[in-house]
Amino acid sequence: MGRKIINNPNSCxxxxxMNIIGGKWKxxxxxxxxxxxxxxxxxxxFIPTISKKVLTDQLRELEEDRLIIRTKFAEIPPRVExxxxxxxxxxxxxxxxxxxxxxxxxxxxNFEMCKIIEL
Amino acid sequence: MGRKIINNPNSCxxxxxMNIIGGKWKxxxxxxxxxxxxxxxxxxxFIPTISKKVLTDQLRELEEDRLIIRTKFAEIPPRVExxxxxxxxxxxxxxxxxxxxxxxxxxxxNFEMCKIIEL
DNA sequence: AATAGTGGTAACCAAAAGGTAACTTATGGG
DNA sequence: CCCATAAGTTACCTTTTGGTTACCACTATT
Numbered sequence: 199m200g201r202k203i204i205n206n207p208n209s210c211x212x213x214x215x216m217n218i219i220g221g222k223w224k225x226x227x228x229x230x231x232x233x234x235x236x237x238x239x240x241x242x243x244f245i246p247t248i249s250k251k252v253l254t255d256q257l258r259e260l261e262e263d264r265l266i267i268r269t270k271f272a273e274i275p276p277r278v279e280x281x282x283x284x285x286x287x288x289x290x291x292x293x294x295x296x297x298x299x300x301x302x303x304x305x306x307x308n309f310e311m312c313k314i315i316e317l
Numbered sequence: 318m319g320r321k322i323i324n325n326p327n328s329c330x331x332x333x334x335m336n337i338i339g340g341k342w343k344x345x346x347x348x349x350x351x352x353x354x355x356x357x358x359x360x361x362x363f364i365p366t367i368s369k370k371v372l373t374d375q376l377r378e379l380e381e382d383r384l385i386i387r388t389k390f391a392e393i394p395p396r397v398e399x400x401x402x403x404x405x406x407x408x409x410x411x412x413x414x415x416x417x418x419x420x421x422x423x424x425x426x427n428f429e430m431c432k433i434i435e436l
Numbered sequence: 437a438a439t440a441g442t443g444g445t446a447a448c449c450a451a452a453a454g455g456t457a458a459c460t461t462a463t464g465g466g
Numbered sequence: 467c468c469c470a471t472a473a474g475t476t477a478c479c480t481t482t483t484g485g486t487t488a489c490c491a492c493t494a495t496t
Binding site: 221222223248249251252255273274275276 | 453454455456457461462463464
């Protein structure tokens, strides 16, 4: 049986998507930004177990992949707001589908036990 | 402004889904199994840069999360076949949506450059 | 008696990801 | 003059993930 090498855009683009949203806190950040922009400090409060450095790293990567937009105001003390880009918005229904899949497929897990802090 | 702790099943189930499909080779394995069951050795051939140990690890985790089924035949030399479970099948449309999102959102990337070996 | 074929394990190592704590910058307020 | 504040950065450390190589078990074939 001869193997042949073929193009497989599906699995490749999927791997790319996983690289983009696969960071430990990225889906949470995207969900928090779904309802509007948030300042750095608020994100820190809403994700109580993340550290400044890691939050910064994740935000930078999301920005680099153009899922979020960082707006810096020329104020002292500094003010920075993060919001979803258009590209980020288009990801929401896909993440919703993934979330629903997990809820349906692992009904024995009580996902309500997971708490996140919100406004 | 007072924070309150709320249940957030969405982001939690999403994190769970990411844990399940987030392994480096898992989306590829799932895509390869989408067209029918494959033996261990075939998977090794089709993913030329994976090692036996890592393939074993990924398959074990997918099995533990009940996305794939491992069928061992009592033959010498051994024969083991891996196939998608029903749960694994229901994941396919979601992965497809994620793949399409990446293709649409990052049109500047040529995902066809990514090659995978197939039958 | 030696070898091939299949699906692994075991011991070990390297790289990436994530985490901690202290420090920085600039300005207004006491 | 000192402190607080927001949004970081820096140096360092730990954990997780992925990777390499050698080895094993069992039988049929040469």
